[in-house]
Amino acid sequence: MELKERLALESVRVIPSAQPPHREAPQVSPQRRMEWVELALQHEPALVADDRELRRAGPSYTHDTLAALREEFPDRPLVLLLGDDAANQFHTWHRWREIIELAHLVFVERPYEPPAPAPELVAHLRGRRAQSNADFSQQLAGLWTSANIPPLAISSTRVRRLLKAGRSVRGLVPESVIASFTQKDISLLTYDEDPATD
Template sequence: MPAPIGILGGTFDPVHNGHLRLAVELAEALELAEVRLVPSARPPHRGAPIASPGQRAKWIRVAITDEPRLRLDDRELLRRGPSYTVDTLASLRRELPDTPLCLLMGRDVMAALDKWHEWRGLFEHAHIVLVERPDTDTELPAAVADEVERRRVGDAADLRGATHGLVHVCTPPPLTISGTRIRELLAAGRSARYLLPDVVLEEIQDAGVYRREPAPA
């Protein structure tokens, strides 16, 4: 069976070092062939991204130029309608029928999983890797917790023996960086250096994406 592929979704508004380092850590820990960064066009459960789809895709592309384990997957940006993860996984499964797919998500995201569109259908197309962080102890809804316990495997190697349907819990080293904080810094005219790749920061500053307009006199 081919090596598993990781799927890391989000708005990536903007992509930053927390996203990139997490993707590399999980690629190594889970022995993934690659991790696909999948920017959402119209996230159903949060506000629309500030940066355009084209800008966010470009920033990911330039950020991962020298990292062969990471890949931009822009299918949600090209698809009309809400960016439902189950549709994305179904599309990937049609393209990769024999490859294990691993949907990577934090506990804070999984805590709202029961509100996702056809959330139980995720397990028909992929494994879920629950990424734990020391600063997050959010309780999972009962229905989600039941699915996690029923499908949970302790060894990441088990993810390579099936194409979908399992849950594995992984705790990578912590690296706390948020897109919200980066946007706030840039809007205030403060430095966001070392929080995201220099090449991405330069693109953002050149375009003035998050710059706060001065109040009228």
């Protein structure tokens, strides 16, 4: 929500990946993860749960998702929000050079994970850095910037470890999502996780 306000975005779409191409598929089904996204966002009208990757066959390529959004919103700037750790692997993504022609990129700084973008990405983005957030509204795509937000001690690994240890995740996960957890959900979420010791 903070980035939405800072970047003056009309809305932010949260799009769960159905078939992540760069990592092993999550234990929890895409449909169940989508239910959690909908529960988490139900009181945030500017945050939109978008199931387009679940409805599309094949790997969940960011390029394909942005191409579909561009068709849907041909005259509206699109902004892709990414953790800055994504910059480290961005050059391995499907049709990665074309992604910046479909959307602006915002690499969100994460504490303890300094970005180390590949030289080919650095070269491709040279001369495209936005001078201000207002620049994103002046063209449909093609710019990038980095952003930092106050760090929160929240990570999916921490949540899974706390669940495995039978400890509370209140304050880390929306109450509506916690209330929906079944024993099967917790079992799938904590598969192969070491219990939390903090």
